Amino acid sequence: MSLKELETPAALIDQSRMVRNIERMQQHLTRLGVTFRPHVKTSKCVQVWKAQADAGASGITVSTLQEAEQFFAAGETDILYAVSIIPSKLERALALRRKGCDLKLIVDNVESAEAVAGFGRAHGETFEVWIEIDTDGHRSGIQPEDALLLSVGRALHENGVRLGGVMTHAGSSYELNTPEALAAMAEQERAGCVRAAQRLRDAGLPCETVSVGSTPTALAAQRLDGVTEVRAGVYVFFDLVMHNVGVCKIDDIALSVLTTVIGHQIDKGWVIVDAGWMAMSRDRGTSKQSCDYGYGQVCALDGTVMTGYQMIGANQEHGIVALAQEACADAAGQCDIAERFPIGTKLRILPNHACATGAQYPVYQAQNADGEITGWPRSYGW
Amino acid sequence: MSLKELETPAALIDQSRMVRNIERMQQHLTRLGVTFRPHVKTSKCVQVWKAQADAGASGITVSTLQEAEQFFAAGETDILYAVSIIPSKLERALALRRKGCDLKLIVDNVESAEAVAGFGRAHGETFEVWIEIDTDGHRSGIQPEDALLLSVGRALHENGVRLGGVMTHAGSSYELNTPEALAAMAEQERAGCVRAAQRLRDAGLPCETVSVGSTPTALAAQRLDGVTEVRAGVYVFFDLVMHNVGVCKIDDIALSVLTTVIGHQIDKGWVIVDAGWMAMSRDRGTSKQSCDYGYGQVCALDGTVMTGYQMIGANQEHGIVALAQEACADAAGQCDIAERFPIGTKLRILPNHACATGAQYPVYQAQNADGEITGWPRSYGW
Numbered sequence: 001m002s003l004k005e006l007e008t009p010a011a012l013i014d015q016s017r018m019v020r021n022i023e024r025m026q027q028h029l030t031r032l033g034v035t036f037r038p039h040v041k042t043s044k045c046v047q048v049w050k051a052q053a054d055a056g057a058s059g060i061t062v063s064t065l066q067e068a069e070q071f072f073a074a075g076e077t078d079i080l081y082a083v084s085i086i087p088s089k090l091e092r093a094l095a096l097r098r099k100g101c102d103l104k105l106i107v108d109n110v111e112s113a114e115a116v117a118g119f120g121r122a123h124g125e126t127f128e129v130w131i132e133i134d135t136d137g138h139r140s141g142i143q144p145e146d147a148l149l150l151s152v153g154r155a156l157h158e159n160g161v162r163l164g165g166v167m168t169h170a171g172s173s174y175e176l177n178t179p180e181a182l183a184a185m186a187e188q189e190r191a192g193c194v195r196a197a198q199r200l201r202d203a204g205l206p207c208e209t210v211s212v213g214s215t216p217t218a219l220a221a222q223r224l225d226g227v228t229e230v231r232a233g234v235y236v237f238f239d240l241v242m243h244n245v246g247v248c249k250i251d252d253i254a255l256s257v258l259t260t261v262i263g264h265q266i267d268k269g270w271v272i273v274d275a276g277w278m279a280m281s282r283d284r285g286t287s288k289q290s291c292d293y294g295y296g297q298v299c300a301l302d303g304t305v306m307t308g309y310q311m312i313g314a315n316q317e318h319g320i321v322a323l324a325q326e327a328c329a330d331a332a333g334q335c336d337i338a339e340r341f342p343i344g345t346k347l348r349i350l351p352n353h354a355c356a357t358g359a360q361y362p363v364y365q366a367q368n369a370d371g372e373i374t375g376w377p378r379s380y381g382w
Numbered sequence: 383m384s385l386k387e388l389e390t391p392a393a394l395i396d397q398s399r400m401v402r403n404i405e406r407m408q409q410h411l412t413r414l415g416v417t418f419r420p421h422v423k424t425s426k427c428v429q430v431w432k433a434q435a436d437a438g439a440s441g442i443t444v445s446t447l448q449e450a451e452q453f454f455a456a457g458e459t460d461i462l463y464a465v466s467i468i469p470s471k472l473e474r475a476l477a478l479r480r481k482g483c484d485l486k487l488i489v490d491n492v493e494s495a496e497a498v499a500g501f502g503r504a505h506g507e508t509f510e511v512w513i514e515i516d517t518d519g520h521r522s523g524i525q526p527e528d529a530l531l532l533s534v535g536r537a538l539h540e541n542g543v544r545l546g547g548v549m550t551h552a553g554s555s556y557e558l559n560t561p562e563a564l565a566a567m568a569e570q571e572r573a574g575c576v577r578a579a580q581r582l583r584d585a586g587l588p589c590e591t592v593s594v595g596s597t598p599t600a601l602a603a604q605r606l607d608g609v610t611e612v613r614a615g616v617y618v619f620f621d622l623v624m625h626n627v628g629v630c631k632i633d634d635i636a637l638s639v640l641t642t643v644i645g646h647q648i649d650k651g652w653v654i655v656d657a658g659w660m661a662m663s664r665d666r667g668t669s670k671q672s673c674d675y676g677y678g679q680v681c682a683l684d685g686t687v688m689t690g691y692q693m694i695g696a697n698q699e700h701g702i703v704a705l706a707q708e709a710c711a712d713a714a715g716q717c718d719i720a721e722r723f724p725i726g727t728k729l730r731i732l733p734n735h736a737c738a739t740g741a742q743y744p745v746y747q748a749q750n751a752d753g754e755i756t757g758w759p760r761s762y763g764w
Contacts, residue, residue: 007470007471007474007764008470008764009764010764041698041699063660063698063699064699083644083656083699083700084644084645084654085644086642086643086644086656086725086726087726088389088390088642088726089389092389108645109645109646109725111724111725111726112644112645112725115725134647137650139647139654139695139697139700139702140644140645140647140654140700171697260468260470261468262465262466262467262468262494262522263466263490263491263494263522264491265516265521265522272466272521272522274465274468277665277738278445278741279764281663281664282663282664282665282666282735282738283659283664284664284666313521315521315553316423316445316737317423317445317446317465318465318521318522320521342493343468343491343493343494343497344468344469344470344493353664355698356659356664359660359742360741360762361763362762362763363763380742380744380762381743381744381745382389382390382391382392382661
């Protein structure tokens with residue numbers, strides 16, 4: 001299958017860029033002396049995970065038990081489920097462990113810690129649980145100095161649960177856009193998580209693993225003393241949000257949406273394409289960043305960026321491509337769009353957010369350096 | 383299966399509300415003397431379509447050929463594919479017609495009209511094509527007075543294609559919010575499409591079908607002289623966007639996301655739930671409307687609206703529920719959220735946009751009036 005034969009819309013992976021992104025992250029973290037546990041929520045794709053594992057990754061992070069089941073079936077046993085566990089999900093977690101999956105859970109409160117302990121006792125299973133630490137205030141977790149940390153640690157350790165470590169995710173790094181701010185956030189994430197680990201150890205509790213990470217902080221980190229592993233997900237494809245954050249170049253973005261021109265509104269300078277928000281996702285992550293890319297940056301079929309052309313609007317299965325009013329860089333002048341983009345023209349749209357865009361597709365179309373395309377299935381649901 | 387046993391997140395359909403919405407639309411359009419062709423892109427679910435058909439719908443509208451294939455396999459033969467056809471999709475359209483599907487295509491330009499004609503001739507197939515009319519400037523289509531209309535009509539009719547009619551979709555009705563503006567847009571949509579039909583007929587071209595519609599204009603229409611059928615999709619579930627437009631009440635919304643409390647950030651008044659943007663979609667359609675509902679309106683498990691509580695933020699699998707800063711109605715005072723929403727509490731979140739939220743799920747959980755829940759599969763992809 002070649003690019004021209006593909007039906008549209010399609011989610012295209014540029015394998016060369018993907019492998020480059022994987023090597024960059026792996027080499028950076030190896031240099032910093034930590035292991036790397038990629039977050040597979042971005043791709044939910046076994047072939048992508050295999051490339052990460054081949055490059056040296058150690059275990060995976062998942063955002064759903066469905067991912068854990070999928071990747072365990074594909075051969076991965078070292079899995080961190082990085083959403084605070086609740087009692088109603090323990091049966092499924094137990095089933096995975098009983099099959100031989102070394103599934104780790106997380107909690108950030110005493111109720112959940114006690115629930116895991118009670119359930120484990122009732123079923124004769126020693127669960128491994130890590131404590132989620134809040135190092136940037138953006139979501140879940142316990143602050144490193146909070147008394148709650150030791151209460152949760154004890155509720156686990158003293159009740160038959162293996163307290164395996166601490167983990168944190170400084171997701172607010174997505175809101176930054178200078179190397180200095182990113183490096184500072186990486187240090188804040190590291191220091192907070194290491195401090196939490198130290199407090200547990202000082203209280204006589206075990207804390208083997210210290211796990212940190214987000215794509216921006218992982219790449220910005222200059223030292224990771226006290227950290228044992230890093231997690232990151234979107235780095236594997238990158239996207240326009242990450243470009244605005246400053247951690248990739250436009251031509252590092254390995255995921256694009258292939259689309260076909262289906263019509264024009266010539267007076268308005270609009271090209272209508274067959275990729276709408278169903279194909280791009282509704283993610284408008286660049287709308288509050290330094291450069292707003294609408295629903296995506298338009299490229300020619302060969303990947304050449306068409307400066308100034310964006311998907312400025314999207315209905316379910318229709319996208320509107322046009323010169324952006326406030327193009328981020330110098331744009332060519334208005335032209336006859338029907339002449340420049342005839343019906344049937346294929347374009348590639350770089351997405352705002354690779355995790356959200358990928359999620360719209362049952363299968364990726366992965367193109368290798370020779371231009372050959374292979375379908376790589378991805379999962380969805382819970 | 384009962385509501386309490388369901389794993390979360392889940393996409394819940396309230397069947398009683400859904401049936402009420404279906405009956406309301408069908409009865410309104412029957413009164414106005416037109417047939418109704420529901421757009422199945424909202425649900426992509428055979429069980430929902432059957433309820434629409436049972437109530438009197440006639441044929442369906444689809445947004446992808448995948449939907450056409452799915453619903454044809456389920457027994458529907460009268461299908462309008464309402465996205466302008468391109469040459470690369472004609473093989474798939476032909477295959478459907480050869481199996482007995484009465485598939486109608488649309489075009490809004492001469493190139494595509496000629497492509498259908500040439501492909502039909504080459505394969506000995508008489509395609510039926512409708513011309514897309516632009517009655518509100520929001521997307522695709524030919525304006526009723528544009529000379530292009532007759533050129534496209536002739537390119538079809540004189541080249542062996544069955545010119546079946548005209549169709550339009552006044553999607554800009556989503557931006558309105560008064561009964562007067564909606565009624566005016568419905569009349570604009572009707573008049574423009576009827577005028578296009580008249581111009582074709584005056585030029586000696588056939589134009590049997592005059593098809594109009596969007597949920598807001600369909601419900602606001604007071605007369606539909608000259609129209610033969612109406613199309614609408616989201617009315618079957620409704621959502622917060624439609625509530626802000628003014629065409630449904632909050633308790634008409636038949637789709638909600640079931641979620642479970644997994645944590646708290648007590649100082650901030652945040653409840654963390656296991657539905658993030660993957661479960662809600664990234665659709666923020668209410669952000670520019672009179673009432674911004676964040677990622678959704680929070681309800682108790684029994685469906686009671688919890689005034690002022692919204693999903694104010696969303697990560698991939700985490701939602702942040704809190705009292706909205708600018709709640710639309712009187713909100714109860716701040717309280718101890720860990721006491722009000724203990725770990726494990728189940729909530730229902732009403733979505734901004736039912737089409738986008740539904741698309742995140744492989745299966746709906748449909749609850750009947752007796753509280754019993756049945757899985758209703760939905761399709762995705764292209």
